[in-house]
Amino acid sequence: MKKSLKQIKYLIAAFVIPVLVVMIAFGFRGIAPLGNHNLLVSDLATQYLPFFEFLRTQLVNHTFSTYSFMLSLGDNAIPVYTYYLMSPLNLLAIFMNAENVPLLMEAIIVIKIGLIGLAMAWFLQVKYHRQDIVQVIAAVAYGLCGFVAMYFYDFMWLEALIVLPLLTLGLERLFYQGKWGGYVVALTGMIFLNYYMGYMMCLYSVIYFVYLVFLNRKPGVKFFQYLKTRKTMTIKYMTSSVLAALLACFMLIPTIVGMLSTGKSTIKLASFLPIPRFLPSAFASLGVGVTNFVGRLNHEPSMFIGSFFAIGLFSFWFSKQVKRQEKRASFWLVGAIFLGMLIATTDTIWHMFQIPAGFPFREVYMLSFVAIMFGYEAYLKNALQDNQVVLKAGLTLAALISIGYGSVVIERLAAKRYHFETPQYIVSYWYLILALVFVILITVSLWLVNHFGKKVWWLVLILVAAEMGTNMFLALGGTHEYGDQTKFNQAFKQSQKLIKATTEKRTSFGREKVNNQLYSDSFNITYNQYNDSLLYNFTGVNSYTSSLNANTHDALAKLGLYSRNERRISSNGSMPITEQLLGIDKFITIDKNGQLTTETNELNTGLGYAVSSQIKTLKYDSEAIFQNLNQLVQKETNSKENYVVENKINHVNVHQNQGYCYEVTMTPKISGIQYMDLSTTSPNQELHVQVNGKKLKTPYHQLGAEVIELGNFKKGEQLTVSFTSNSRILEMEPHFAGFADQKFNQYLKEKVPYRLQVDNPEKLKLQGADFTGKVTTTKERDLVLISIPFDKGWSVAENGQKVKTMKVANGLTGVKLKPGTHQLEFHYEVPGMKLGLILSGLGVIGIIAQVVYFRRKQH
Template identity: 55%
Template sequence: MKRKWGLFLYPLAAFLLPMVITIIAFGLHGIAPLGSKNILVSDLATQYLPFFNFMRTQLVQHTYSAYSLLLSLGDNTLPVYTYYLMSPLNWLVRFVPETAVPLLMEAIIIIKIGLISLSMQLFLQVRSKQANLMQLLAGLSYGLCGFVSMYFYDFMWLDALILLPLLTWSLDRLFYRGKWGSYLLILALTIVVNYYMGYMLCLYSVIYFVYLILLNQRPETGFFQFFKQHRRLVCKYLGASLLAASLAAFLLVPTVIGMLATGKSSLNPVSFLPIPRFLPSVFTALGVGATNFASRLNHEPALFVGSLFTLGLWLYWLSPLITRQRKRASFWLVGAIFFGMLISTFDTMWHMFQMPAGFPFREVYMLSFVVILLGYDAWQAGAFYDRSSLIKAITLTISLLLAGYLTAYLEKIIVRVTNWKFTYVGANHWHLLVALLLIIFIGMLLWYQASHRASFLVKLALLFGVSLELGTNFSMALGGTDEYGEQHRFATAFQQSKKIIDRHTGHQKDFGRTNLDNRLYKASFNINYNQYNDALLFNFFGVNSYTSSMNKNTHDALAQLGLYSRNERRISVNGVTPVTEQLLRLDQRLVIEQDGSYRVHHDARNRGLGYAVSEQINTYHPVSNQVFTNLNQLVQKEQGRTNNYFLANQIELAQVQKQAGIYRYTVKTTPRITGKQYLAIPTSSPNQPLAVKVNGRRLKTSEHQLGAEIIPVGKFAKGQTYTIQFNSSTKLANLQNNLVGFDDAGFDRYVTATNPYRLKISHPERLKLKGHDFKGTIKTTTKRPVVLISLPYDRGWQLTDGGKPVKIKKTVGGLMSVHLTPGNHVLHFKYQTPGLRLGMLISALGLVATAGFWWWFKDQNKRGVD
């Protein structure tokens, strides 16, 4: 009876206890449900909240759009779903109000942590065919490991931790019993839920399968000889792996094609150099508090699994109770993952051949899993009761921890002396003290347990000690920031903002984009909130976007015209000029102040999805780092004329000083035309603060400078000299390319003349829900035969004119255009996700192949390794 209760109570405790610990840790930092704060920081605020709201809108409206014009200028939605939103728990967003979405995301994180722990506990329980306390401790250590503490902000990845024990169980089942079905289904599920982590788990499956071979091959049998003797087993593994990928192809193929259309498709040769990625300071992670929120973007591998299973790994390797063959196999299992992180070449391969920008070493949770697994095996073998080996393990753990802190201390000295721009944040000496005390406490309990195996109090103390250590590390990982927001303030700002935005964008008679500066909503955060994905959040057409799936054509076309871009995943409306306002169809500027008041400026001439221009537009070729040249060329090609609307200023005096690697300019300049004046800094450091002064007064802008953009510096009359001060990370070769005046009156006449040739969209309000199918009308002439469309070029678009297909061309560095005969036209736009049909065909063939695979091996399905 007691055994049956254990089979139920241990899994229940494994699910509930880590959630309770997480809630307490959140509460200590004032985070809901035990506090008034929310976790709208990092990617949770800038990506997940808008994406969740976008998903919620689609679910509430019972629709799905393959293409959305809410993603900057427009983009394929499938990569967004497959990268961020495929977790089944995300569907809960349908049942909560918009203002409660931050609390739902927190609840999902807490539930996932419980499921991670439960998955590990059940895996060990099924594997050993018994239930015990050590399985519960293993579940806790896995559910609250260093990866979870540091990476839960990107909680799409947590599903992989839930599935990893199940995948390992299925590999064991395949290897020892010959049953491949569960492996095929679980591997396919990992790819579908998150293809990025699914790719990593595919690599893990290879490492673990080799481990099983090393673990079970006879001494007289070579590695490759094992393959010959068990070729049916190997065929089952390889076949099931390929079939799993084919079953997931209906999502995988279109996602891969979509991601190849992003800026992340390019490879950086430097990241493949065989150089070490971290130093011995990594061993600070053997104790609590080695990393926190402040170091989330640049830190060493989050190795922390708690003292119990760190000691367990050393005991596995030190104890004579573990055979030499098992140790040799474990060296491969641990070493393949550890050295895969250490060597840059392999680490880049782990991350789909792209070095991650922030949250590095994303594969480290696999190392945590295998360390806990081997630690549990050491306990099962009785190694924890070997006092001699235990003393060595404790000594080794403390020695490595001290070596890690010493190395981290030396790193800090080197950084300070050399002024090296390295943002690693090492743990402090108080964290070291706490870590040592907890290691010693756990070690003493294990020492005592070695002679009191059945003591209930020792087991209870061990459960308390492990929970305390894991909870302490999780709480410390939440530290290093005061950026957690106030939920009530967020909800109030959101509701006020939504009413104002809906009033001005909810009932558009023609398509137009909004340049929104929502200072009210921005002020509700305790972070530097850049309003990237607010179009998804508040359901309006904008330009800003921040997503790993951003179309490269969107980014390149806009960045070359002076819009702000920190990297290939971000684009902002900052840097817009009248020329780009017309190009992007920005028909209104809406500014919402912190007190809830607002002002709005309309320009109806910029409505529509595009406009007819000269056929010379197809000869436009942007020049790198010459944004004003590009803008002039753009209008010239649109008109078929040679007018310059941006005129270079006269440089009267230029002084430059170099301080700490930054060039500081003081320039006296005279405009050649009356009107708006602009500054463009072609290349600047991502961490460079915006520091521009005009005639001694600090220039106020909506953003801090994190990349190149066009900066308006005010209005001046022709011949009115002014002084401007600014900084740049590179020396500027020709300042006349960076300071210009703008011919407002001349360009205004051109916009007015273009107005009759706008691409007018029928029922533009429908585009918010169904951006993949719409119609529009336009008039073209002999002088204006080309329709320049403010959508990024994408092969998924099919366009017909009066029912007849027309060819879409790529122009303006990444936008769409189409050549039409003079007259009135009815254009029908339809979007088909590239690769979707191919992916569905492969999946269908995969189903047939799976049936054939089953039939072929039906007589051997119960045969594994002898």
């Protein structure tokens, strides 16, 4: 009984102490509920909160749709679920009011940190068959390591730190006892929880398996010779790895197929060059407080595990108490992960063959885990009882940290001299002193343990908790971007009420363009409203997700809608031609004071409309947005009418002043709204635009990567546009054009009888995978252009007979029909789902077969 209580006591401490430390760090930063700030910054604000609300909406309404029209123009929802939302803790969202979801996300982060510590302590207890306070110290170090401090904003990855110790235990049980079930469960579970980290875990399992071989083979026995002597174990490892992957295929295959349809599927060969990804400055991260929130997107590897286990690792290598073979095996395990980060070739492979766009070195938590494991082994092997070894290890750690800081000076001077961008090396040079102080305190405390006995371990625990907590506190610093929870709560509830009143109970399908300044103003960051459709349950255009369909991006970006990269698309830059293409019929503005204004386009073309089959020949030029817009309408009508006409450029003045300043005088060739587009010359910069000497007012933040409305001018009326640009523009004509709005409005009236009328359009918000609609076609209008991104998962049928779908307009869906009125049935089947289910079924059969085979072999 006492033994059980002792074991539980340490496990409870392993969960509770990291939780208390992180709560104290949050409290000092004023983060709710210990303050009024929230963590709605970075991806937590722009992705995770909307995705949580999306999940919550599905749970509350008892629905699950594999396709969602709230993901931009519509998209496969499976990659969103599998990449962002698979944690069981996310189900807590069903018990929360929508405005309190930010607090739930913070609670989940804290709970996961506690579970990371618990998993580490459990691993050490089971692996080494003992319970002691050093396991609690390991839990604190692992639960609050550098990866957690810098990456918790992407808290979907934190599951990997929980599963890693369990997977390692499973590997060891398989290797030493032949029991493979735990390994299969852990690996399958990780792939299921987050396939991205699951992929990394597969690579880790190979590295750790090789480590176990190096650790256990006798001198003179070669690697493959040893595997032959352990043939049964080797077969179990290989088959179990395959079976784990097969079991997860029911969601893995559809996810892979979905991700291959994104713009991120392109492989960049330059990423595989065998060049270093970081320099000696990375060793500074062994000390406390090197990086903070500001450098979260671009920094050196977050190797921080605290001074105690760093000293422990070096003591393991320095001590004579540790066998040479154990040291060599540890060199392989630590070195394989470290060199995997260092060399661009292997680091790219670690990250699924794509260099990360922010939050680099995502595999670094594995280095932290194995370093802590070897540090604990140093304690078990009495390496820490040798004061000389501890002193040598402490001096080594201090030297590496100092070398790191010294390298920062050199690298910054070189960067300044040769004008290249650098990551965030360190926050402050003063933190070198703080880091060295902790190294000294830990070193002294280990001497005290050796002199006064086990009671001093409590002092070590307090010092480690203080060091890890200090690092977490400093990592949270450097910014005033944390949100105001009270302000957010009020803005969210008011916005929800206003948007719901204007978007619910639709009688025809349409998309909304919402500019919610009230909600945006509740953040202390530039908030771009990318995923607000998921927050407020409406069909829009904006989206920011790693799973954004490339067809959505390509179809819209080349028509002048704002796109910062292949993961983002915005309705900013829309004009009447794109608005009719996408069926945008409501324009909703909520100002900072909560005042609502709405405009409705009664000529809305809905989800699709019949056009000329000439649309099949439409090809966009990425360098000519206005030409693309004009040709779109021409191909729809099979005419040569010009709706977008380039202006006559009379005169251009340009001078350089931290970029280029232009003053362009022009004359419109047609009366109507005049537009500017600089997406190919000055993308993603904040322009300063004046029209006839007056500052141009825009309802959104970005200017430069989208079509910009300049105002309404008559044909022949001269106007002057002044603006800044990062680049030299040699040809002005393609960047300014007038729009024949009256002529286009007449065209819209002619299209009304030929639009696709969706049955029960309100249902598409929650159940977008199946719907029906009616459309009329003629001989001249024999192709229905549907504003759904082309996706092989869609099938269209009329009276049970399938109708062939085709890719038109650079990424949208088209269906060619005979003249007449057609009742169409739309059904979405997730690409790869059938194959995934078949493979998972084979995995189940394989598990049964493996159980039967090895049981019979034992008998």
